[in-house]
Amino acid sequence: MKVIDQGVCAAKGFLAGACHCGIRKNQSKDDLALIYSQSLCQCAAVYTSNKVKAAPLKVTKKHLENGMAQAIIVNSGNANACNETEMESANREAQCAADFLKCEKENVIVASTGVIGQPLPISCIEENIQQIKLGNDQSFKASQAILTTDTIEKSIAVEFEINGVVCHMGGICKGSGMIHPNMGTMLAFITTDCNISSNLLEECLKENVKKTFNRISVDGDTSTNDMCVVMANGMALNAPVTKKTDSFTVFKQALRFVMEELAKKIAADGEGAGKFLTCTVKGAKTEQDAQTLAMSVCSSSLLKAAMFGSDANWGRVMCALGYAGVDFDPEMVDIYFKYKDQVIQCCKDGKALDFDEEKAKDILSQNEIEIISDLKQGDQQVSCWGCDLTYDYVKINGDYRT
Amino acid sequence: MKVIDQGVCAAKGFLAGACHCGIRKNQSKDDLALIYSQSLCQCAAVYTSNKVKAAPLKVTKKHLENGMAQAIIVNSGNANACNETEMESANREAQCAADFLKCEKENVIVASTGVIGQPLPISCIEENIQQIKLGNDQSFKASQAILTTDTIEKSIAVEFEINGVVCHMGGICKGSGMIHPNMGTMLAFITTDCNISSNLLEECLKENVKKTFNRISVDGDTSTNDMCVVMANGMALNAPVTKKTDSFTVFKQALRFVMEELAKKIAADGEGAGKFLTCTVKGAKTEQDAQTLAMSVCSSSLLKAAMFGSDANWGRVMCALGYAGVDFDPEMVDIYFKYKDQVIQCCKDGKALDFDEEKAKDILSQNEIEIISDLKQGDQQVSCWGCDLTYDYVKINGDYRT
Known part of the structure; x- marks a missing residue:
């Protein structure tokens, strides 16, 4: 396994992009990001344990019932939590990404981060999403767009081999305050071109979360919006990983490494942190x-x-x-x-x-x-x-x- | 029930005093206090739930096995925890108070607060305890001597009636950082002249702790040295409270009031607190x-x-x-x-x-x-x-x- 560049675009077939759509007042700070796979992915996610769950999590959970997804839309600047229109906004956000990317709404994952309790200005997203230019070199731009009080963008990617076939995995994440076990206000998106079944993907994700993201703490607060998603599109063309063989172990180690690196980056960038x-x-x-x-x-x-x-x-x-x-x-x-x-x-x-x-x-x-x-x-x-x-x-x- | 002055000296037969013995470098800050009852008291205490318990708590727990005590010695500036000589020092501290007050060592309660891990300079205490001038108007001086990072002294006293007999109860406490349920670094000493059995006293104390000191938080840290002690010398000469009658209810309410007031004073004086x-x-x-x-x-x-x-x-x-x-x-x-x-x-x-x-x-x-x-x-x-x-x-x- 070796560390490589390009974050969520390191794996074959994944594109990313971002723009400033207007949720934030500061025009120099992007606030909308997309991650897109050219083919449908096996997908697994874990969510905040907070009793108060934001609408994007509810929509995502529903869309992932079949373990499949193709795209992720993420906005920063507004958590879309605890407001009258949150469910409608989250659904419109998914629809808007689906229209732009020409995929099914049910294959879109929605994530939001920012202040709680204010209505999401959904029309900003609908009217400006077409400004996003997707590319396989745009992971850095996407990773910056999802930040809130973070001071540095957070990404990592690795290359590993499954039965002699080279696979890739990369991730981006955000998180700075409200960080504590069971998912602090953090979002993490991981992509891989490895061919692996969604049930093994989910098992792997859940076990690794316990040993990575649940081992960081910034302030003991656990937010309403956290999620960690992993998407696998199989485009590396390795023999499918469907059982707990050595290939599964290799994949699991790669995922743990990516998740641990992302988790440490969040802890190091804890709000106000100097050390x-x-x-x-x-x-x-x-x-x-x-x-x-x-x-x-x-x-x-x-x-x-x-x-x-x-x-x-x-x-x-x-x-x-x-x-x-x-x-x-x-x-x-x-x-x-x-x-x-x-x-x-x-x-x-x-x-x-x-x-x-x-x-x-x-x-x-x-x-x-x-x-x-x-x-x-x-x-x-x-x-x-x-x-x-x-x-x-x-x-x-x-x-x-x- | 009405609020009165004189803190731990409000109840009949209780004296207090303090001096600078030299644990602290700052000579203008007292660091040793005594609370003394002219007659032997029924006594109950609760201690920190921290797995790491300082020596003074161990000594006190042993001395309170029979539910009786006559005096409390408290030093600030050093927690007498996690050091090689802690047990010896805590025992010598009790002995030193017993010699000075001419009472049994086994009837002395020992409490310490301050930095963890440094040996207590016990000779400072032994050589200077005789500087303490006990008086029934010295509660304020004692309450100041037990403070660490606290910015204000904390005391309260009340008068209440048991079957037509006027009783008094007063308390002093300290606590500012390391404050969280199950006793943060806080010490609270409560005295009363009410005549009540030690088992009822203990029951009352334990129930009230849950609803007072365990309902404050400054920073989520629970210390190694916390304790809350209540001493009852019976000098009000009321008919003894030995059963759960109306008298017991009156006593319990008075104790809850005193404990709640002390708890709130600790929360209000949380380290660095402005609000x-x-x-x-x-x-x-x-x-x-x-x-x-x-x-x-x-x-x-x-x-x-x-x-x-x-x-x-x-x-x-x-x-x-x-x-x-x-x-x-x-x-x-x-x-x-x-x-x-x-x-x-x-x-x-x-x-x-x-x-x-x-x-x-x-x-x-x-x-x-x-x-x-x-x-x-x-x-x-x-x-x-x-x-x-x-x-x-x-x-x-x-x-x-x-």
Whole structure:
């Protein structure tokens, strides 16, 4: 497997495009994107666990009942959630993409991101969609159009082999605030030309979500609009993957890599974030324990603020492990802070070590920090990803809607 | 029942005092406090649910096995948690108070608050405790000595009648960061001269904690050192409360009032807080549903940042209700923002209303805001208390330890 360019257009037969349709006031920022496959795709998706679900998710869920899709339309600037006309707008958005792309409305996936509670100005989309110029080199433009408070576009693509046939897979995503397990306000769209059945595609997606997107946290808020979609058009012409053979394993690993890279990009670009945090728990009895503990550390506002201040406050790591609701012996825990090959241990067997504060400050002043908690009580290890809590997070979220 | 002065010294036979013993570098800030009853008390306590428990809690728990106590020693500036000598230090702290007060070590409660992981300089306490001048007018001084990042001292007292006999109850507490249900870094000490059995005292305390201290949130972190203690010395000479009669109800209400006032003071003084938030959920099917939903709103970083920015972003209220894990119909929810007698409705039946943004801004610019979510699906109502998320929270916690 190797990393390649072109995001969602890396796989054969996929085109993308974007334009400014007018949902946003800022004309220099695109707000409408399309992803299109030249042939019908096997398709799977996962959605927010929030009880409040936006209309685009409801429409998409219906359209994916048969596991098939051909296009994705995404608007930013408005979540199309909690407003009187949301269902009508989401249906018109799908219809509008279908008309433009000359495909069936039922094969269109709809996604929206932005402010909740304001009617979507659907006519902007209907009147301007024809400005979009689709191309197999337009993934970057599409990936920029779907951003909200994100500061950088997020995409990745890989090449891998199934039984000697070269396949491609690529993805783009957005997400910055409202990021927490079970899908934060994030949208992720993944395309592949691998030939794989939709039930295996779905199984693969669901398992990988648990180990990738559900292991990031920016602020503990889970949004109404999140979804992760994967489309497979089979144009690589590999022998179809329909059983759990080695080919399936290869595909699953490729998908996990793409999803993990996208997830980390979201965590690193968390609203206001200055530092990317990897919270690793090792020596746990079970993988679930390790994940729960790592997420607890990764989600602690106090620890996140300490990382912002480059303060080796390992007591807050102990504290966050302690309230995670997992059974472990605090008196066996070792805690380390790490940047590349520099490591410092601050806590051994649950007690303070007399560590070098200067060295700790050096490590914590970097923009990528790993926080390692070794429970020494088993052999399971999980890393979760997050970011520091900064003045800018407060600033961005104190005045997002207006 | 009426509110009176003198905090923990309001009840007959209780003395308090404090001094600067040297744990803190700042000599103008006291760091050691005592609360003492002239006679032995019935006593009950609740502790942090954190798996990592500091030594003072372990010592206190042991000393309270018989439900009796006579004194409380509290130091600030050091949590006496996660260090090699914590158990020895906590025991010496109790012994030192016992020697000074001429009571049994087993009747001394020990509490500590401050940074985790550094050895407690116990000799500071042993060498300077004799500087404390106990008095029945020293509650204010004691309440100041137990503060850490708190900006104001927190105390309350009330007078109530049990069968025609006047009783008194008062409390002091501290807590600012690491505040979340199941006891955040908070210490609360309540004294009463009411004559009540320790088993009823404990029952009363446990039930009231659920409805008071467990309904506040500052940052979602639960600390290693929290405890809430109530001591009853019986010096009001009322007929003993030993059964669940009307007298018990009166006592329980007084305790709930004291605990709720202390809890609200903690929420209002949340680290960096500029605004006190009351998050009310009404029309819920069960009290537990209402509490879970209200706490979810109260804990949302996004909503807290919006309140800081005086932004009527009710979509974040919907969103926080939605991910609370409670079953309700989002399409029946009404949302209001309120300050005193000014109210504005922003959402009706789960959909946006076209509300007056100017009026909303006026309400949200106040320093006490109520956020009301009416589910219209039952008759249960719960309020939880919290504060906004500000630049100062980040500042305080980015550089607390150093």
